[in-house]
Amino acid sequence: MRKDKGKSCLSKFKFDRFDQEIEEWSYYVKRFEIALSRQEIVEQQDRAKILLSSIGPEPFRVVVDSFSPQDIETVDYDELKRVLMGYYGKETCVFAERRAFALRWRRAEESVAQYILQLKTLAKTCEFGVSLEERLQEQLILGINESTWQEELIKIHQNIEATFQESAKNQQARRTKERSLREFAEGEEVWVKMTTEKEPVAGWSSRKQDSSRTTSKSMGCNIAVMPKN
Secondary structure, eight states: OOHHHHHHHHHHOOOOOOOTTTOOHHHHHHHHHHHHHHTTOOOHHHHHHHHHHHSOHHHHHHHHHHHTTSOGGGSOHHHHHHHHHHHHSOOOOHHHHHHHHHTOOOOTTOOHHHHHHHHHHHHTTSOOGGGHHHHHHHHHHHHSOOHHHHHHHHHHOOSTTSOHHHHHHHHHHHHHHHHHHHHHHHHHHHHHHHHHHHHHHHHHHHHHHHHHHHHHHHHHHHHHTSOOO
């Protein structure tokens, strides 16, 4: 990258501050580095300066105090990341994370896609290693919280050779099919209701006419039997 282009990118580069209330540090750094790559900013010194000018006052104070009395502008980019990760990084207990993963069942109002995303998020800190796919698939079947779906998944995948992606795809397809059938049934129900609501009106009108005739006839009979003066 030419120097003039590099200076232009540096001057135009803007990135939001880090806010630990809404985002984990690891996600912030990932977004930050993707933005740097898009602008072709690869020099470590440039990345360090942009990071310092972007993170906000509180994280800036953390790194300045951590490297004091060293001039903060001389600190490497990777060193800045290491200190900030140590300060803001989430400390996890693997067994506690695995327990949370194992106890995570799909909620009644939660779609299958949402549940799968939550399982993947929880699994990130469980350190499952090569067994990740198997553990995800197992938890999907156990935690989907619907016996009919569980039986269907077990029937389709009778061994552990099937991947989590296949199980997730099959279950989401089933869910979509069920939703379509339910919407069709609801539409039929509305149509039947609209149709039957009109019938009582016609019936009532007919009965009213019959009642009117009967009354008139009855009145006629009464008049006929009245004695003459």
